[in-house]
Every structure is written in structure tokens, then in C-alpha cells.
Amino acid sequence: MRRRLLIAGWTVILCLSALLPLSAIFHGIVHVGPGAVTVDPHRRTPVLSLGGNVRLPRGSGSVVVVLFGDVWAHGTVGDDVVTARGRIYLEPHTRVMGDIVSVLGGIYRAPGVSMTGRVGGALHVWNGRSPEPSRAFLPFLLSTMRLGMAAGLALLLIGTCLTVVFPWQIVLISSTLRGSPVKSTAAGLLSLLTFLFLVVPLGLSLAGLPFALLLTGAAILAWLFGITAASVVLGRALARNPASLLWAAGAGLIALALGMSVPVAGPLIVLLLGLAGAGALAVALLGRGSPVVPVA
Numbered sequence: 001m002r003r004r005l006l007i008a009g010w011t012v013i014l015c016l017s018a019l020l021p022l023s024a025i026f027h028g029i030v031h032v033g034p035g036a037v038t039v040d041p042h043r044r045t046p047v048l049s050l051g052g053n054v055r056l057p058r059g060s061g062s063v064v065v066v067l068f069g070d071v072w073a074h075g076t077v078g079d080d081v082v083t084a085r086g087r088i089y090l091e092p093h094t095r096v097m098g099d100i101v102s103v104l105g106g107i108y109r110a111p112g113v114s115m116t117g118r119v120g121g122a123l124h125v126w127n128g129r130s131p132e133p134s135r136a137f138l139p140f141l142l143s144t145m146r147l148g149m150a151a152g153l154a155l156l157l158i159g160t161c162l163t164v165v166f167p168w169q170i171v172l173i174s175s176t177l178r179g180s181p182v183k184s185t186a187a188g189l190l191s192l193l194t195f196l197f198l199v200v201p202l203g204l205s206l207a208g209l210p211f212a213l214l215l216t217g218a219a220i221l222a223w224l225f226g227i228t229a230a231s232v233v234l235g236r237a238l239a240r241n242p243a244s245l246l247w248a249a250g251a252g253l254i255a256l257a258l259g260m261s262v263p264v265a266g267p268l269i270v271l272l273l274g275l276a277g278a279g280a281l282a283v284a285l286l287g288r289g290s291p292v293v294p295v296a
Contacts, residue, residue, distance in 0.1 A: 152257025173229035188279030226277020
């Protein structure tokens with residue numbers, strides 16, 4: 001009965017999360033891949049871009065959601081603009097009437113820009129010209145490595161605490177991940193898409209914001225459990241001999257902390273490992289799996 005309820009709950013979540021992309025597919029613009037798409041200001045349907053930039057040379061009248069891409073806006077922006085891992089450039093004398101949100105990016109405001117909506121994200125002053133490539137490559141590289149190492153050490157601390165407090169759950173997830181890596185990775189990627197397409201529209205509405213925050217907290221917790229379980233699998237692979245749970249988790253987390261210092265590739269690998277672990281958590285809950293690796 002419990003398994004059926006979980007499956008039914010996942011089905012409802014998937015159906016709800018599909019409303020935004022399906023609406024964009026049948027009534028709006030969907031852009032996937034590199035390159036840029038220019039939006040007609042008279043269009044009143046959603047714009048969804050994954051991996052590419054969006055240009056609004058004469059403003060826009062529709063919701064614009066961009067993942068892993070930048071937005072260049074000029075004129076009158078009448079609705080919300082959201083980017084994840086991207087930047088928003090507001091060119092000179094742009095008028096923003098909707099909300100603008102940039103997650104893990106930044107909002108660059110040129111002279112003469114007026115904003116009446118809410119602003120979410122780091123706000124920077126911009127001179128209105130195209131950003132020039134940074135010449136100080138070495139300081140940027142060192143700063144990125146330091147930030148990655150700091151994030152890796154934080155993961156080491158959190159993962160160790162989770163292993164000590166929830167050893168049985170970590171064993172269950174790591175066993176599922178090692179026994180079904182493909183299924184776990186697929187479930188993790190599906191969960192990521194579900195999270196993006198469900199949380200973003202909820203976060204744009206005042207009534208749905210509490211649910212978006214609740215789902216975000218649950219997703220972060222699931223990812224932390226997943227990356228800790230993945231570190232156990234990695235630590236036991238490095239040991240090549242039977243090792244205790246805490247030793248395996250510590251060895252794997254140290255390896256991941258060192259990997260986080262590698263720019264771009266390191267955090268991306270850690271992110272994918274955490275997604276695979278979170279997928280293993282979902283597979284274990286749905287399948288009522290039991291650990292096949294004994295606690296040493």
C-alpha cells in the first residue's frame with residue numbers, strides 16, 4: 001500500500017511539473033542548445049531556453065525562463081524573467097515591470113534602468129557595453145579553486161555527520177546505488193527535471209513560494225544524502241578491501257573535496273554523483289530495497 005501511494009505521489013508530481021514545459025511546447029517558444037533566440041515583444045506565450053541565450057531587443061510581454069544561459073533585455077519588459085546559472089543584462093534605459101530572478105548568476109544594471117518589480121539575485125552596476133573577457137585569469141582560477149575546496153570541506157563535514165547520525169540510511173542508499181547505477185542515475189536526472197519545472201513556476205507566485213521553499217529544502221537534503229552515499233561507494237572502491245562505513249565515507253568525501261578544487265569539471269562531477277545518489281534514494285524508497293552490503 002505504501003509503495004502504491006509513493007508511486008501515485010510521484011505520478012502527480014510529474015504531471016504537475018509537466019504543465020509548464022508542455023504549455024511552452026504547444027503555446028510558446030522552446031529553445032534547446034547553444035546559440036541565441038530573439039523574442040518578439042508582441043508575443044504573450046512563455047519562452048523556455050535550455051543552454052542558450054535569449055535576447056529581448058524591444059522588450060517582452062511574456063514569461064522568460066532560461067537555464068544555463070544569459071538574457072539581454074532592452075525596452076519594456078512586461079513580465080517575469082528567470083535565469084538559473086545565467087546572467088541578466090539590462091541595457092540602458094530598459095524598463096522592467098515584472099520580477100527578475102537570477103539563481104547562481106547575477107543581474108547587471110546599466111544606467112537609466114527602472115525596475116518596479118521584485119529583484120532576486122546579486123545586483124551589479126554595468127556600463128551598458130558588452131562585457132570584456134577578464135584578463136586576470138590566474139587570480140580567477142585560484143579564487144575558483146579556493147571556493148571549490150571550501151565547498152568540498154563543507155561537504156566533508158556534512159557527509160560525516162550524516163554517516164554518524166543516519167548510518168542505516170546511508171548503507172541502504174549506497175547499496176542501491178552500487179547495485180543499480182543506471183537506474184539510480186536515470187531517477188536522479190528525472191528528479192532534477194521535475195524539480196526545475198515544478199519549483200520555478202511555484203516560486204514565481206506568492207501562494208506557491210512556501211511550497212517552492214519546502215521542495216527546495218527537501219531536494220537539498222536528498223542530494224546531501226545522495227552525495228554521502230556516493231562517497232561511500234567511492235571510498236570502498238578506493239580501499240579495494242573491506243572497510244568500515246565511516247572510513248569509506250571519509251575517504252570518498254576527501255576525494256570529492258579534492259575534486260571540487262578542479263574548476264568546472266570537479267563541481268559538475270560532484271553534482272552528477274549527488275544526483276545519482278538522490279536517484280538511488282528514490283529507487284530504494286519505491287522498491288523497499290534492503291542493503292546488500294553489511295555494515296562493517
